[in-house]
Every structure is written in structure tokens, then in C-alpha cells.
Amino acid sequence: MAALQALAGPAVVLDGSLRVRGSTGGVRDLLGFDVVEGVSLPSLLCGSGPKRPVAEAMAAGTPVQAVLPWPGPDAQGRALRVRSMPIGKSKKDGWVVLLEVVPDEDASDAVLFHGMWTRDAKMKRLFKVVERAAADDVPVLVRGETGSGKELVAQALHALSPRAAGPFRAINCAALPANLLESELFGHARGAFTGAHKDTPGHFQLASGGTLFLDEIAEMPLDLQAKLLRVLEAGAVIPVGGRAPVPVDVRIVSATHRALRQEVESGRFRADLMYRLRVIPLFLPPLRERRGDVPLLVEKVVEELNRGRRRRVDSVSPAAMLAMERYAWPGNVRELRNVLAYAYVIGEGTTLELTDLPPEIADADRPAQEVTPEPWTAASVHDPEAARIARALERARGNREQAARLLGMSRVTLWRRMRELGVASARA
Ligand SMILES: Nc1ncnc2c1ncn2[C@@H]1O[C@H](COP(=O)(O)OP(=O)(O)OP(=O)(O)O)[C@@H](O)[C@H]1O
Numbered sequence: 001m002a003a004l005q006a007l008a009g010p011a012v013v014l015d016g017s018l019r020v021r022g023s024t025g026g027v028r029d030l031l032g033f034d035v036v037e038g039v040s041l042p043s044l045l046c047g048s049g050p051k052r053p054v055a056e057a058m059a060a061g062t063p064v065q066a067v068l069p070w071p072g073p074d075a076q077g078r079a080l081r082v083r084s085m086p087i088g089k090s091k092k093d094g095w096v097v098l099l100e101v102v103p104d105e106d107a108s109d110a111v112l113f114h115g116m117w118t119r120d121a122k123m124k125r126l127f128k129v130v131e132r133a134a135a136d137d138v139p140v141l142v143r144g145e146t147g148s149g150k151e152l153v154a155q156a157l158h159a160l161s162p163r164a165a166g167p168f169r170a171i172n173c174a175a176l177p178a179n180l181l182e183s184e185l186f187g188h189a190r191g192a193f194t195g196a197h198k199d200t201p202g203h204f205q206l207a208s209g210g211t212l213f214l215d216e217i218a219e220m221p222l223d224l225q226a227k228l229l230r231v232l233e234a235g236a237v238i239p240v241g242g243r244a245p246v247p248v249d250v251r252i253v254s255a256t257h258r259a260l261r262q263e264v265e266s267g268r269f270r271a272d273l274m275y276r277l278r279v280i281p282l283f284l285p286p287l288r289e290r291r292g293d294v295p296l297l298v299e300k301v302v303e304e305l306n307r308g309r310r311r312r313v314d315s316v317s318p319a320a321m322l323a324m325e326r327y328a329w330p331g332n333v334r335e336l337r338n339v340l341a342y343a344y345v346i347g348e349g350t351t352l353e354l355t356d357l358p359p360e361i362a363d364a365d366r367p368a369q370e371v372t373p374e375p376w377t378a379a380s381v382h383d384p385e386a387a388r389i390a391r392a393l394e395r396a397r398g399n400r401e402q403a404a405r406l407l408g409m410s411r412v413t414l415w416r417r418m419r420e421l422g423v424a425s426a427r428a
């Protein structure tokens with residue numbers, strides 16, 4: 001212990017079972033509480049949260065250096081750096097653990113904005129723009145990959161706007177055939193078509209006083225784009241089969257996974273409509289471009305799933321976390337949620353293991369030649385997305401609903417991507 005006191009900073013000595021055998025005076029000053037002899041240091045410092053890589057590494061006998069959330073109640077933006085070294089040759093001989101205060105860049109950084117967790121700087125800047133854009137009635141176009149949070153952004157824009165007390169209505173322009181989409185949007189008059197027994201308001205009228213969210217706007221057929229443009233210019237809709245224009249009072253938020261400018265260049269989208277809708281363009285970065293969010297989202301989703309009480313997960317194994325941090329997440333946050341829900345069902349016990357994860361994540365580290373690509377179509381051999389879709393369909397035994405869930409995309413998106421990649425005909 002004398003040698004220990006001679007050490008420069010706060011330090012704790014542990015026995016082979018990671019229980020406290022002694023500590024320097026500095027420890028109490030640093031932590032603000034006594035580290036009592038006999039307690040387990042990993043439990044004291046790491047608690048029982050889902051992230052316990054230090055505890056696991058020490059249990060395995062590996063020296064570690066890590067920054068942990070502040071163990072006491074009053075963090076004040078501080079975190080704790082620990083460095084542990086085995087005293088002897090074997091981990092049974094015990095450990096010296098050095099403690100040091102560092103500013104907590106992680107925990108203080110995590111923010112929750114209208115259902116969206118992040119610690120990423122790009123996302124935080126986006127939230128600021130959302131806050132400012134919400135105040136005005138200007139049209140916003142949200143661009144982002146599937147599952148990246150476009151609908152949450154649209155809802156945030158509504159909730160923060162002066163229209164918050166009004167309705168929020170969403171319509172997916174990719175999900176309906178053109179004629180149905182038109183009457184859904186603009187409504188129809190009695191007798192407009194067979195089965196139109198009475199005047200029926202469309203989304204423009206139903207969203208009156210609130211926000212209309214036009215999802216997958218790039219998929220809207222050109223002739224309907226022309227009609228939409230007229231409505232936006234006139235501030236009134238003419239229901240299908242109707243005559244009199246009905247004034248509309250909506251704030252338009254639209255979303256797409258495509259680059260609208262490219263759609264304009266290739267003639268699939270009207271330039272004048274693009275300029276109307278895209279007064280404020282917002283870009284949601286895909287999850288793989290904000291990998292720092294992966295552990296945060298894993299932690300938050302695990303907490304949510306724990307509340308469901310089907311199983312209690314206290315920790316995520318370092319291998320599982322690493323695999324998830326490395327994975328490309330084509331289905332973004334939705335896919336991450338689905339993967340964890342899957343792992344919850346597949347695994348058991350209090351630790352989420354690498355083997356609980358779906359194969360495309362657990363096996364990602366395997367060398368490429370071991371992964372047998374599906375001999376789906378010529379396209380699939382070269383296109384990684386086609387191969388992934390093929391694998392998901394295979395795992396779901398051809399059930400598209402389930403395959404879409406595994407990929408973290410909607411059934412509509414899956415169907416569209418299958419068509420675009422030319423994998424649809426192979427099984428349809
Ligand atoms: N930052 C985040 N934190 C927590 N949950 C999130 C976050 N971003 C998205 N989600 C969740 O992920 C799922 C997908 O989000 P959302 O529906 O907004 O995506 P989207 O971009 O509209 O997807 P799609 O293009 O497929 O319609 C939802 O369950 C949402 O709650």
C-alpha cells in the first residue's frame with residue numbers, strides 16, 4: 001500500500017476477482033465518495049447499463065484504458081478515465097486501476113430532438129435549421145435515405161410551427177396509382193367515378209390549418225405534378241369531378257430519398273415544382289455517416305426494449321457493438337431498431353451477443369469470398385444492394401413483408417427497389 005500511496009494520482013488496487021483491496025486518498029477527493037474495500041469496482045464504475053466493455057475486458061484479463069460516464073450523481077460535464085494494469089503475470093494477482101477526470105464529450109453531447117437521438121454535429125445543425133424553418137410557412141423538402149428519420153423531421157416541423165394545434169397529415173406518393181392519388185390529395189365530388197357517392201375531401205382539405213406531408217414526392221407522376229403545382233400557385237384545389245375551387249390552408253413538407261435535381265435533369269420531375277417545394281432543403285445524413293450515433297441509438301433502443309419486459313438486456317458484448325458500428329446500415333435507424341428487436345427475440349440472457357445479430361451484420365467481418373452471393377439475376381452479382389435484398393428474401397422465405405422488415409424498409413420501398421434493380425421478376 002505504501003507503494004500505492006507513492007503513485008502520483010488517484011488509484012485503486014483490486015484483487016483477482018476485481019474487488020477493491022485498497023485505494024489512495026486521492027480517490028475520495030476525486031469521486032466525492034469512499035470506495036469501500038470489498039466492493040466490485042466494475043459494478044461501482046460501470047453500473048449495469050448496456051455498455052460495459054471495461055468490465056468485460058477486465059474479466060477477460062485484458063489491460064484497458066477507457067472513458068466512462070461519471071459514476072456519481074453529479075457529473076457536471078465530467079467523465080472518468082480509467083487505466084487498469086494487471087499487477088502480476090496472471091489476472092489472479094490483481095490489478096492497479098488509475099483514475100483521472102476528463103471532460104465528458106460523449107454524454108453531454110447526446111441530444112433528443114422530437115424523437116431523434118444524436119450526438120452528431122451535422123444532425124445538431126439540422127435540428128437548428130428545423131427550429132428556424134418551423135416558424136415560417138415556407139415549404140421544406142427533406143432528403144434522406146430510407147429509415148433515416150424523414151417523417152420524424154416532418155413531424156418536428158409541424159410540432160414546432162404555429163400550426164401545431166392543427167392536423168398533420170401524411171400521404172405517400174409512391175403507394176398509390178395516379179388516379180387514386182389524385183382523389184386522395186384533392187378529394188372528389190359526388191358522382192366523379194363509380195362508387196363516389198358523396199363529396200369527399202382530400203388531404204389538402206383535411207390538413208387545413210395544419211401540415212401536409214408529401215412523402216416520396218419524386219415518385220409522383222408528371223401529370224399529377226402539374227396539378228399539384230397549380231394548387232400551390234392558386235392556393236385552392238378543385239376536387240376530382242368538381243368545379244368550384246376550394247381554398248386550402250396548408251404548410252407543405254415533402255420528402256424523398258432521391259436527388260430531386262437529378263430527377264429534374266432526367267425529365268422525371270418538373271423544375272418549377274421542385275423550386276416551389278424546395279424553398280428550404282434539408283439533408284438527413286445516413287447512419288453510416290454518423291457512426292458515433294450507433295452506440296447511442298443501441299443504448300436507447302435497448303432501454304426501450306427493456307421497458308417491454310420480455311427480456312432484460314444489461315450489456316451489449318464488445319464484439320456485437322463493434323459489428324454494429326462497422327455495418328453500413330442501408331435501412332438506417334429503422335433497420336437498427338429492427339435488428340435489435342430481432343436480437344432480443346433470438347438471444348437470451350442479459351447480454352446481447354454477436355451471435356444474436358442477423359448474419360449480414362454478424363458475418364460482415366468474414367472475407368468476401370466466403371459470402372456466397374445469390375445467383376439471383378445478372379444484376380445481383382454486381383450490385384451489393386440487389387444481393388442484400390436477395391439474401392433478405394431468402395431468409396424470409398420469399399415473404400416480402402418480412403424481407404422488408406429485415407432490411408428496414410417499407411414494403412413499398414422494397415418492391416420499388418426490386419423493380420429498379422431488376423430482381424422483381426425473378427420471383428414475382
Ligand atoms: N435519430 C433517431 N433516433 C431515434 N429513432 C429514430 C431516429 N431516426 C429515425 N428513428 C426511428 O427510425 C424509424 C424510421 O424513421 P422515419 O419513419 O422517420 O424514417 P423515413 O426517413 O421516413 O423512412 P422511409 O423513407 O422508409 O419512409 C422510426 O421508427 C423512427 O422513430
Ligand SMILES: [Mg+2]
Binds near residue numbers: 151215
Ligand atoms: Mg417515411
